[in-house]
Amino acid sequence: MSPEVGSPASPLGEMSALLVTLAATRDKQIFAQLFAYYAPRVKAYLMRQGTDSATAEELAQEAMLIVWRRADSFDPEKASAATWIYTVVRNLRIDALRKLRRPEFDLDDPAFVPDLPQRPDDALQCDQTEKRVREALKQLPEEQAVVVKLSFFEDKPHGEIAEQLSLPLGTVKSRLRLAMRRLQPLLGE
Amino acid sequence: MGSNARPNIDMPSHHIDGDMLLAYAAGTLGQAASIVVATHLSYCPHCRCSVLAAEAVGGAFLDDIAPEPLAQGGASRVMDRLENMPAETRKSLTEDTQTIAGTVLPRPVRAWLPQDLSTLNWSWVSPGIKYTEMLKDANGARVGLMLAQANAAISAHGHSGEELTMVLSGGYHDGAVAFRPGDVQSVDENTHHEPKTDDDGACLSLIMISGSINPTGLIARIFRYFTPF
Numbered sequence: 001m002s003p004e005v006g007s008p009a010s011p012l013g014e015m016s017a018l019l020v021t022l023a024a025t026r027d028k029q030i031f032a033q034l035f036a037y038y039a040p041r042v043k044a045y046l047m048r049q050g051t052d053s054a055t056a057e058e059l060a061q062e063a064m065l066i067v068w069r070r071a072d073s074f075d076p077e078k079a080s081a082a083t084w085i086y087t088v089v090r091n092l093r094i095d096a097l098r099k100l101r102r103p104e105f106d107l108d109d110p111a112f113v114p115d116l117p118q119r120p121d122d123a124l125q126c127d128q129t130e131k132r133v134r135e136a137l138k139q140l141p142e143e144q145a146v147v148v149k150l151s152f153f154e155d156k157p158h159g160e161i162a163e164q165l166s167l168p169l170g171t172v173k174s175r176l177r178l179a180m181r182r183l184q185p186l187l188g189e
Numbered sequence: 190m191g192s193n194a195r196p197n198i199d200m201p202s203h204h205i206d207g208d209m210l211l212a213y214a215a216g217t218l219g220q221a222a223s224i225v226v227a228t229h230l231s232y233c234p235h236c237r238c239s240v241l242a243a244e245a246v247g248g249a250f251l252d253d254i255a256p257e258p259l260a261q262g263g264a265s266r267v268m269d270r271l272e273n274m275p276a277e278t279r280k281s282l283t284e285d286t287q288t289i290a291g292t293v294l295p296r297p298v299r300a301w302l303p304q305d306l307s308t309l310n311w312s313w314v315s316p317g318i319k320y321t322e323m324l325k326d327a328n329g330a331r332v333g334l335m336l337a338q339a340n341a342a343i344s345a346h347g348h349s350g351e352e353l354t355m356v357l358s359g360g361y362h363d364g365a366v367a368f369r370p371g372d373v374q375s376v377d378e379n380t381h382h383e384p385k386t387d388d389d390g391a392c393l394s395l396i397m398i399s400g401s402i403n404p405t406g407l408i409a410r411i412f413r414y415f416t417p418f
């Protein structure tokens with residue numbers, strides 16, 4: 001597809017820049033641009049996962065209000081605006097629909113082991129993640145792409161996805177592991 | 190991997206499987222397993238990188254999806270609410286100095302334990318081994334802390350699902366394979382394994398069990414305490 005994915009002119013870079021500006025300025029016009037682009041996508045994403053239209057609308061508005069309040073914690077070095085907003089929506093959905101607190105690691109945790117600056121190869125892999133992941137996603141073999149897509153859109157554990165595809169659970173898991181290896185190859189594997 | 194100069198924990202050498210990291214990123218992993226994953230992520234830059242990649246897949250899907258128009262007036266209602274919503278400042282965490290087996294517990298574990306760790310309800314499940322349950326999730330999976338003395342056989346047979354163990358302090362061996370703080374071991378009911386804690390001190394680990402429990406073996410004894418058979 002378009003080779004310019006990730007360049008400043010694409011939504012990937014443009015929206016991330018807007019989100020950084022929002023954190024710095026708290027400008028409502030900037031927020032309005034992010035809202036116009038993401039709120040309808042968040043609503044569509046939630047409906048794709050089986051949320052009814054009214055609840056999806058409500059959660060999309062709620063998610064965008066979280067974006068407004070927490071724009072400051074967006075780190076463009078770690079993720080794009082799309083990915084960060086995706087995580088906001090995911091956590092909100094778990095909190096709201098399942099009434100559960102999602103276990104998360106905490107950067108301020110005294111027990112937290114930070115990234116290792118003395119291993120530049122690791123840092124490089126993480127910096128490049130967004131662009132590379134999108135490229136790798138397009139190149140996934142069909143059977144891996146299918147299970148990855150269902151994992152995100154079906155809101156079901158892998159056991160149920162396996163049943164839906166009439167595949168053994170082990171096959172679904174191994175396809176997902178292979179996919180993850182293409183999306184994020186680890187050093188030393 | 191152990192040559193860098195950080196004090197306590199080296200980069201873990203046994204990681205969470207990719208399918209589980211992807212389920213965690215997709216938000217479909219059960220609560221009990223998610224606690225183990227989040228705890229490992231506190232210790233493991235590699236797996237954090239993988240989760241970031243999986244989340245980027247979610248971001249790509251979000252960018253690519255055909256937008257669903259909002260209801261009339263939805264945007265302006267949100268714009269109206271911005272006025273009364275100041276930016277959230279990061280809440281600073283109160284320093285926790287309480288320890289178990291000499292270890293300050295990482296947040297994803299701490300969050301499911303009582304404020305005062307001396308009130309923890311430990312049960313002896315085997316000579317030299319005690320257990321406290323943190324949570325049983327909607328799918329019936331359980332997660333808890335297991336504290337074993339040196340040279341204890343922590344064999345955990347006799348359950349139908351998955352078993353996930355992560356060392357928090359000390360260590361154990363399963364055959365020739367060593368598990369140190371941050372390391373994760375995942376086995377299913379078909380795996381024969383003989384984990385034994387190291388002889389140089391106590392081993393604290395986080396343990397998650399899914400599936401039904403067969404009433405033999407250590408894990409059965411752990412869970413019989415909580416589940417009448």
Ligand SMILES: [Zn+2]
Pocket residue numbers: 201203204205229233235236237
């Ligand atoms: Zn890891």
